[in-house]
Amino acid sequence: MATTPKQQGFFFPAEWHPHRATWLSFPQNSDSWDYGERLERIYPSYMAFIKAIAESEKVCINATDEQQKALITDLIKQYEIDPNQIEVPIHATNDSWCRDHGPAFLINPETRQRMIVEWGYNAWGGKYPPYGDDDQIPVKIAHYLGLPYVVPGIIMEGGSVEFNGKGTVLTSKSCLLNPNRNPHLNQSQIEQYLYDYYGVDQVLWVTEGIVGDDTDGHIDDTTRFVNEDTVLTVVEHDKTDDNYHPLKQNLEDLSKMRLLNGKQLTIKELPMPKPVYDSGVRLPASYANFLITNGGVIVPTYSCDKDEVALGIIQECFPDRKIIGIEATEIIWGLGSFHCLSQQEPIV
Incomplete structure (x- = not known):
């Protein structure tokens, strides 16, 4: 009898697969956003982000309570966002990083069904308690959408995995093999969970993440699929920069990889922005x-001369899509950006 999502024909689609919506958890955590003052400073960028998503799909925003829902409703009106594109269910959260605590949506094109994977969440190795409400978000969204869900029973974060939609997942050793996640599992056992619950056939590993990333090296800060056999990966050419060696190592890792069909990855390089600091701390x-x-x-920008170069490279990778740069210097103060804040809900 088929037991795992993969055996049932489910898999996690690539991010460019059509979406019904994108899910967010509204920012509120005082530890992430400096006891309120800094929180209000992210609203212009955060609401611009919502508005850009809403141009082409629904935006579902988890609100912790009715008071926060009222605030969201006011901001939607203030920033002239189409309210018909917004859903605001009451789902209590601890923080805003929906990529990591949100649901992993699987699809089965043959049966036209969807399923949610409820991975465990421990705030990147127990760094930022409490996180109990965040850990429950996938189940709450499954109930909200009337979808079945499955519970693998291990820690996994959405920002740690990147998919090409054709059987391959890309991840990093520094994160998934970190003993603060699943110390009872070795690499091959973790790979089996990825096969079974993401519906993939191949796991490719880079080594490191970037400096300042408190997630221990999430792949969505370094390397992204832009089609089934092409990746964009960030590089640092300044040999004195702390990111130079880890990103050089990742580039070497990628150059040795082969896909399931034996094809070598096409690798396109993306510059890193000039370092962004806050109170002497390097931000990711x-x-x-x-x-x-x-x-x-939707691309984070940082008010530096590399912004336009990066946007141009990304445009070359997505010639049929609008490239939208949004200033993210205030956002990154929370140690994440637009991909970290969001989780797509595919259609099938």
């Missing part, structure tokens, strides 16, 4: 943390 600013929507690609 990266152009790779973009979100692909039905109508465009």
Whole structure:
């Protein structure tokens, strides 16, 4: 009897697969956003992000309570966003990083069914308690949408995995093999969970993440599929920069990889922005943390001279999509950006 999602024909589609909606968890955490003052400073960029998504698909925003829902409703009106494109269910959260605590949506094209994977979530190795409400978000959304869900019973974050939609997942050793996630599992056992619950046939591993990334090296800050056999990966040419060696190592890792059909990856390089600091702390600013929507690609920018170069490279990779750069310097203060904040819900 078929037991795993893969055996039942389910898989996690590539991000460019058509979406019904994108899910967000409204920012509220005082530890992430500096006890309120900094939180309000992210609203212009955050609402521009919502508006850009809403141009081509629904935006579902988890609100912790009715008071927060009222705030969201006011902001939607203030920033002239089409309210018909917005859904605001009451789902209590601890923080805003929906990529990691949100549901992993699987599809089965043959049966035209969808399923949610409820991976465990422990705030990147227990770094930021409490996280109990975040850990329950996939189940709440499954109930909200009337979808079945499955519980693998291990820790997994959406930002740690990147899919080409054709059987391959890309991830990083620094994150998935970190003992603060699943210390009882070795690499081959983790790979089996990825096969069984994401419906993939191949796991490819890079080594490292970028400096300042408190997730221990999420792949969505370094390397992204832009089609089934092409990746964009960030590089640092300044040999004195702390990111130079880890990103060089990742580039070497990628150059040795082969896909299921034996084909070598096509690798396109994306620059890193100039370092972004706050109070002397290096923040994980990266152009790779973009979100692909039905109508465009939303890219974080950092008010530096590399912004336009990065946007141009991304446009070359997505010639049929609108490239939307949004200033993210205030957003990145929370140690994540647009991809970290969002999780797409595919149609089938």
